[in-house]
Structures are given as structure tokens and as C-alpha cells.
Amino acid sequence: MSAPDSATASPLSSGPPPSNQPLSRRRTFLADLTASFVVFLVAVPLCVGVAVASGVPAELGLVTGIVGGLVTGFLPGSSLQVSGPAAGLTVLVYQAVQQFGLSVLGVLVLATGLLQIVMGALRLGRWFRAISVSVVEGMLAGIGLVLIAGQLYSMAGLGAPSSSLAKLAGLPGLLLDVVRSGAALTSFALGLGTIAVLVLWKKAPQRLRVVPAPLVAVGLAIVAGALLGPSVAKVEVQGLLDSIQPPGPDDFARLAELGVIGTILAFTLIASAESLFSAAAVDRLHDGPRTRYNRELMAQGAGNAVCGVLGALPLTAVIVRSAANVQAGARTKASRVLHGFWLLLFAALVPAALGLIPVAALAGVLVHAGFKLIPFAEIRRLWREHRGEAIVLVATALAIVAVGMFEGVLAGLALSVIKTAWDTSRVHLEVVDDGSGPLVARLSGSATFLRLPKLLDQLEALPQDRPVEVDLSGLHHVDHACRTSLENWAARHSTENVEPVRFAHEPR
Template identity: 30%
Template sequence: MIRSLNLFALTEEVVPMIKNPFLEECDKVLSYKACLRYDFPASIVVFLLALPLCLGIALASGAPLFSGLIAGIVGGLVVATIGGSALGVSGPSAGLAVIMFAAIQELGFDAVLLAIVLAGVLQIIMGSVGAGVIGYYFPSAVVTGMLSGIGIIIFLKQIPHAVGYDMDYEGDMSFFQSDDHTTLTELGYMFESIAPGAVVISLVCLGILLLWETEWIKQFHFRQWMHGALVAVFAGVLLNHLFMLVWPEWVLSDSHLVLLPVAETWTDMGHFFTWPDFSQINNPAIYQVAVTIAIVASLESLLCVEAIDKLDPYKRVTSNNRELRAQGIGNICSGLLGGLAMTQLILRSSANIQSGGRTKMSAILQGSFLLVFVLLLPDLVNQVPLASLAAVLIVVGYKLARPSLFKSMYEVGNYHFIPFVATVIGLIFSDMLMGIAIGMGFALFFILLENLKVGYHLHEQPQLNKTIITLSENVSFLNKSNILHLLSNFPKNTNVVIDATHAKYIDYDVYEVIRNFEIEAQRKHINLIIQNLRGFGFLRPVERALPFTKETQQALTPDNALEILQAGNNRFVNSLKDKRNLLEQVNESIEGQFPIAIILSCIDSRTSAEFVFDQGLGDVFSVRVAGNVVNGDILGSMEYACQVSGAKLVVVLGHTHCGAIKGACDGTDLGNLTGLLTKIQPAVESVKQGRLALKSCSHGSLEDKVAERNVEIMVEQIKERSALLRNLQVSGDIDIVGAMYNIETGKVQF
């Protein structure tokens, strides 16, 4: 029975099995016990921030205030425990507030709770089928822009709260606010109602937070256990109590403090919980709301996962599918208990990171604190000023949108900077999803522009009047215009190479342009070479070249071997090469080698025979010595190659601008080199006497003419000094040829 495999689920199962000593050591460092001293203070900071945010979002959703707290508690105790994010914090989302408000007005809160439960079921299904992969398709510039945009929004939104103007609810991230103001106009209206006590508290808290970032305070050990945000919040509480004693007119009223609902008895506590109305299960409107919540909540969570993984100092990678399933279970629990729909939240998650959180224990602890203080100690929490929390969030916002980040994004280039800025502006003047949509639009536009350029790579060789066009792996119809313009503008009598070896997909329109250019090239006398153009659409891979076997070697004639070397040199000259896997060639030739030729060449670093003839491992014997001269050892090697290993061709390969030839012409005297150069002297004397090589270039330099004549003499010596090779040539089993390699053009002339 053939069983289908879920690739994403398979990846999640396999990755934990991979053993890596560094990761295991890192896991020890990031154990819950070792990180508790960092997670504990971070959890208190996130807990204090979560309280007003949960209440504010519940208020904006038109739901009971306690429903926001339930979602925050479930997000900490359930989602953080089973989710894959190490630093993510989940709870009610401002992005869902508008959806929740409209649904509650139409269907009632009890029915919406049922929709939240169904949305959770849909999220579990989405995570199980691998829909979390969507999160990997958000460009980095957009994710970074989202973080910076949210940072600016947090900064601007908290300024009114810092001066005691609390008309807009905590957690509102939209430009157009529920109080009919906007984020920017609110900064003007706040001057109508400034609370001096709130201003003093926020300034003192900001001073503490800035002090905590200095090198002076970092030297003290207590800083590891006592985070600046905690000190700032406690300072705000103490200052408000001080105002009661010294300046009563500066005391903050209840509207400027965290305001948890307080139950007088356990019976009253039961009234805070609401249960889903399952009688609405057949109502089609419920399913419409459930689908909307599931999609929006999943997108927000995936975006947050990408953003928080980017902020994670340990660069851990969260499983998107696992997080979707965890969010689904969290929404089911929240809906059953009377809580709002939830997502992973950037504001609280980034505050968790900036407060020093290292593992998911910080999110779990903040959920525990929410539960304990909401049920048992609400009066204690209700003493926390919103101004002190605003100071903490102002610092969080600044760190998310620090100016250096804008500078670094600008330095990356416009293709990343413009989508980044578009996302920031979109978030500030709309909401998160609209801002992301705007950023994605710009990012896709620039991706298309980039795609216009990456359809091919151009390499021009002006001295050879040659242009080499290497097609990319994916050549789409977007590249048609550029390729058509490029091919149409080639002048007459040029050399053009089109290499499609690496292409995996070629659009039919582009394929048609190339085939039409073949006809135009003939008319314009363009020397056109097309390599591995295998059709259009998705292309089969180019077959890899394998070493010669005994059968393929023996089937060759010397002329065939020569043609193979000539074809290889033509590829080399045109910057082409056969597709090879060298390790595979090594493995294929373990049982034996069957090269087709033995090539005697110079030691010059520019004359490697395997490269010049585009041959792989096991294809040719290579003998190298200065001046490509012949001696007894080399003759013995040639005899072995031809008689024992079956090589079909002996090649003596000289080259232009040869240092050994120049040394012989100049009469260089240098140790053992002198004896070697004497073997070249016959060629020097021959050229000086006017006896040039048969294929000598009449306008070449003295050294090049000597190199050509030296090749001829070495070929003659091989035939004279080795009866074995001479007889093999006479019988037609091998051939012995000379060749000259031009290091300027790469061309080999036989």
C-alpha cells in the first residue's frame, strides 16, 4: 500500500532527530531552570502590560471585560505550553476587535463564542495540512517594516497615555480610533486634559528605563533579576501613593489606573464566565464569522512568528504548523470559557524579548500571573498607573523602530527599502493587515522588476567580439522583453553563445524568441552557439557526463578521440562545460580507469588539460613538464597509457607565451632547469635557421614560433624513441598529434 506523506509534518518529525553537539549545548544553556532568572522578571513585565491591553481590546470588541482576560490567560497557560514559539506571547488581538465587534452586534456574544470555537477547529485543520508554509512567503523587508511600523504606532499611541489622556483604549493599533480621532490628532487633543501626576510618573519611569540601559547600571549583578521595566512600574505605584500624602491634587483617578473587574464573592466570579450558544450550530452566519476569524487570526499569528523569530537573539526557528495548531487549541479553550479570539501578539512578544525572556516559560508564567491576580489579587493590580506602562511601551516602540534600522535597510538597496517604508507608512495610517497588504504589493512589484533582470546572466568578451548569455534556472515570460531586445541588437558578424544548461523552466514565449533568433543569426552572419536548449516548460535535467567505460573507450577510433577533445575545447572557448559530478565520477571509476587520451603539456598554471578540453576525472591522462619536452619516463608513461589502459590518442600540447621556451631562447642558466632547456634548443636553432613548423603563424613572436616547432620535434621524438607507440600508430590503434593552445583566446589548434 502506497501512503502519501505530508512534507511539512515529515520535516517536523525528522528535524528533532538530527543530533548537533552545538545545539545540544545551546539547549542546556536555554533550559527552563537555567533561564528562570531571565524569564521570571520578563514574565512580570509582560503580565503588567497584558492587563490593560486585554481589558482595552475586550472593551473595543463590545465584549465583557473579563473575556479579554480569559483569552490572555489561555494564551499563556495553553498556547505557550503546546506551541512551538520560544518567545511568542498570545492573547486577544486589536486586529480582531473590529471583526468581533460587528459579529457581536449581529449575532450576540454567546453565538460569537461558538464561532471562536469553530475557528479554532479550522486552525487545527490548517496546521495539520501544512498551511503554515504561507508564513515563509512574507518578504523580509515587509516583516521588518511591520516591526518598525508597530514600533512607531506604539510610540505615538502611548504618548497620550503618558500625559494622562486615556480616551482611546489600550491596545488600539488602528489609525482611525474608536473615539473618532486618529493617531496623529490624538496628540493634539491630549493637551486639553493633561494630568500632572501622570506626566511626572511617566517621566520618572522613562528616566529609570534609560538609566537601566547605561553601562554604569549594567555592572551591578542585581540588574539580571530586576528588570528596568519592573522598577519603573513599582516606581509609578509608589509615586502615586506619595502624591496621596504630599500633592493630593496630583493623585491619579481610577480612569488612569489599571481597572480589573473585582468579584466580591465566588458566586460573583461565576458571572464573569459565558458559555457558547451551541443552539446556533446550524446558523450559516456563525460559519462565516468562524472562517473570517480563523483566516485573520492565522495570518496575524504567522506574521508575528516570522517577526519574533527575526528578533530572537538565538535565531530559533518556530514551526508554523505547530503554532497554528496551538493557536487553534487556544481559541477552542478560550471560546468554551467565554474568552475572545486570540493570536500571537507582536507587542507583548517583543516586550518579552526586550525584557530578557529566553524561553516559553516567560509566557507561561505571565499567564499564571494573570490567573492568580485576576482571581485573588485584583485590588493590588488596580494600583498600577497607565502612565508607567506607557513609559515602558514607549521604550519598546523606540527599540522596534530605532533610526539605525532605517539606515541599515536603506543601505540594502531600494528594492528592499521601498517595500519596508511602504509597510511602515501603511501600518501607521491604516491597520496591521492593510499595512502588510500595501508592503506586499510593493514587494511583489520589485520582485517582478528583479525577475526581469535575473532571467539571464551576460558575459561580454570584447576582444573576441563574443557575448555569452547564460539562462537562469527560471526564465519566465517576464524576461521575454529583455531577451528579445538583447538578441535584436546584436550587430552583424558577432559571436553569440546561449547556454541553457542550468535552466529548469523556460517559458514558451522565450523559447520562441531564441528559435526565431537562430534564423536572424544566419541572415546577419552571427556565429551562434546554443547549448542544452531542451525545449520549453519544465525541463528535464541535463544528463551528467560519466567517465568512459572499457566498452565506450574501445569503441572509439583515434579520430573519435580527437573530435571529443576538439568539442571539449569549443565548449571551453565559449565558457560552456559538460555537467559533471566529480565525486560521482570518482565513484564510477573505482573499478578501473579508461581514459581516451594522454596529453603531454607544460607545467604553466594556465594550461591544465582537463579544463582546456573540458574533461572530467578518469577521461584523460595528464603529463606535465616545463616546455612539454619528452624523456624516458614520459615515454614509459605514454606506453602504459596506450598499451595497457587503451588510450587512443597521444597529444603534445604546447602553448603561447611559454616561460620555458622564452628561457631557452634567452639561454637561461639556472640549476637543473638548464638541462631541461637544452631539450628545447633544437627547436630554437631550427626556427633561427628558418625551418618553422608546418602550421606556424608567420606574424607570431620568436617564442611562439619556437613553441610550435618544439611541439613538432617532440612528436617526432615520440615516434623515433618508442617503437611500441610507433607500431600502435601504424596499426591504426592510436594516433600521435601535436597542438598549440593560445592562452589569449583559449583555442587549441591541432
């Protein structure tokens, strides 16, 4: 018997790799390299814009983007989603910086990262998938509303009120101030032009759309700002190293404050939920490896821990950059690591370029991002198909605007639990009368205190001169309050009849 030919050898053999394997690796690397550059171009204006809107030096946004690429991007979890500073945390970060100071931000972010690492190690990452989608979308919608309201003032170069409700209430006055002031009108028009480019760029020819819309919008704004002269406010530049401020011992001492603890919990909840929901969305965009949620949560935690040590912004997975990464043809996590490397080169070699960007243009980018956080189509669909979920979404968003981020999310979660309890607590009463024996009241479903008033009304409407047998076999669950009320009703009914009420069978 002759030896088998090498071309027909078993795939389990340990022979040399196929001749096309180096070519395949080269193509994969080139695809990741191209995608990384696209994501870098998308990330630069967003990183800077989120930092400016958060009330911190612009360079700190780049620092968080670098960490998101080089640290979180290198760790296992989700292979193609990209992490960095996100618009979803802008409002909360701004409030934290105003309340506690910039130096405490590092403590908040570091504690958030450590909490995420512990949660991932305890395998709690998958439980974030159990959070109602309506609550998460309501959270993002509330953030979007507050972000839009605040950034409209920045577009005009005017100061904004402190509270979210005051910002919304002051918008008519803002428009009057814009019309009356030439400088404010110029700045506002620059922001509107930035938004127009972002919206209309998708209609540009295909060969032009290889350049990301945020880069085009900000690039044109830089040109316009240069033509308009010093009347247009530009981003203030401090330098990458000067902007990094690690927290000190006095900052860590503030961990005993209740407000600081609440902010850390809010950071952790929102950053984790946004990252893991983004991972689920990115998984639907590609056919590669699925996200391992607990490892992804630990990777996000490691990135936030490093950002905290550097005094930078918190990071989350960002769906805009992640979608750009997938659409640009990324194959492995090398693309997101390389995007962090390009951000590092940009911050190190050309930091002065940030000083050319008009603040109004970055505000326009974030107003556009805020509108994209509001799921208008989803609200309409839910109102038609699942009205209760739509109410949870809208109520969560309004609570965030009216009260605050953390309180609004808790209110949304509580409302979602109440809605679920109401939906699952459905009990049906069927009365069977054969004309000779006792009335048979058959209960089915789940009998809880939420449906108790209606159930008691139906039972008390039964004839008082007939014996009754209550059949519980169709019930899946009877809570303590409902069982006690049934027994009390049976005792009252029995005093008025010769035969007492009998209970047949127990719940399944």
C-alpha cells in the same frame, strides 16, 4: 575474572541513577521557579496594557496570559518561549472589537486557533519561515507606528481619531491640547515618566535590575497616581469571572460575513508569523532543544482555541517575555507553565490591584513597546546592504498605516515576490564576432518577461546585414513570453537577411 566495579559500569547499564541526579533536578526546578516569577512580573503590566489598548476589560489580558502559560506552555513545540497577549495584535483586535463587538471576539479567536491547529497538522508551520523577514519586520514596524499614534492620545486621556492616518495627522493638535489642559498635561507627564523609567532602567545598578523594568515603571506610576488623586484615570476593574464572556449562537452566525472571515485570516497570518519568528529568535538565545515549528503552531492554536471559548484576547509567542525567561535562567517549559499559575493566583486573589494602575502608565508601556517594534538599526543596515529589502520593509509598514493590517501585509508579500522575481530574472547578452562567420549572441542567466524590454533592445541593435546565431546554452530558464518574443525577433531579422537566425542549444 572479577565482576566489574559499579563505578566503572557501562553507561548503558540499567543500574541506579547517579547520586547527583536528584540534586540536578532540584536545581533545574529552582531555576525554572525563579524564572517563572520574573516572567510573571514582566507579564502582568503587559497583559493589562495590551487589553486596555485593545478596548477590552483588563482582566481578559490576564486570562490570555494564563492560557498562554497553562495550556500553550504545557504543550510541546518551543521549550522556552512564552505566550500571551501581544502588542503586535493590539491594533487589529481593537479594530475588530469596534467593528464587530466584544462578543464576536471569541469567535474570531476560536476560529484562528482551529486554523492554526489544522495548519500545524498539515505541516505548514515550517512554511512561515519562508516569509520574507523584511515583510515581517515591516508588519511589526507598521503595527508599532499605529500603536504609538493611538497610545499617545491615551497617555493624554483624550479621544483618538478612528483611522491610523488621522491619528498621525492629529499629533500636532494633540500636543497643543496637552499644553492647554492641565489634566491632560498631568496625565501625559505620567506617561512620559513611565517611558523614561523603561528606557533608563537598564542603566540602574545590577542588583536593582533583578526587578523587571515594566514592573518598576508601573509601580512608580501607581504611587504617583495615588499622590495626584482622582484626576488621574485608573484601570476599570470588572472581576475575572465577570469579564469572561463565551461567544453565543448569534456570534457564531457572523462567521458567514466576509469581514469576519478576513479578520480571522489576518489574525491567523499575523499571530502565526509572529509566534514562529519569535521561536527562531528565542532559539538563538539558548543551547537547549530547538523549536519544532509544526508542533509549536498547533500549541499556539490550542491556546487560541481556549482563549476563544473564554472570549479572551488572541495569544502569540512574545519575544519580551521569552527573552526574560531565558535570561532568568529557565531550563524547561516548567517556567512558562508556572508563570501562568502565578498569573491565575494574582487574578484570583488581588484583582482590585488592577484598579490602582493609571491608564496613562499602561499607554506609556505600550508606546515604549511600539518603538521597540520599529527596527531602526535593521532599516539602516538594509539600506546600505540590500536596498530592495529596505524598500519592502518600509512599504509594508506604510501600507499598514495607510490602508490596514491585512491589506498592508498582503501588499508587502506581493512586493517581496515581485522583488524576488526581478532579482532572479537576470539575463546577460554577449556578442562574439570572429570576423568571418555569423555573429554569435550568447545568452546566460534567466530570461523572463521582466528583463525582456532590455534584451530586445540589445538584440535589435545587432547589425542587420550579418547572419546571427543565438546560443541559449547559458540560460537556466526561459519563460513563454521571452521565448515567443525571441522567435518573433528572429523572424523579423531573417526577412532582412539571406540567412535566417539560428538557435544553438537549449537552456540547461
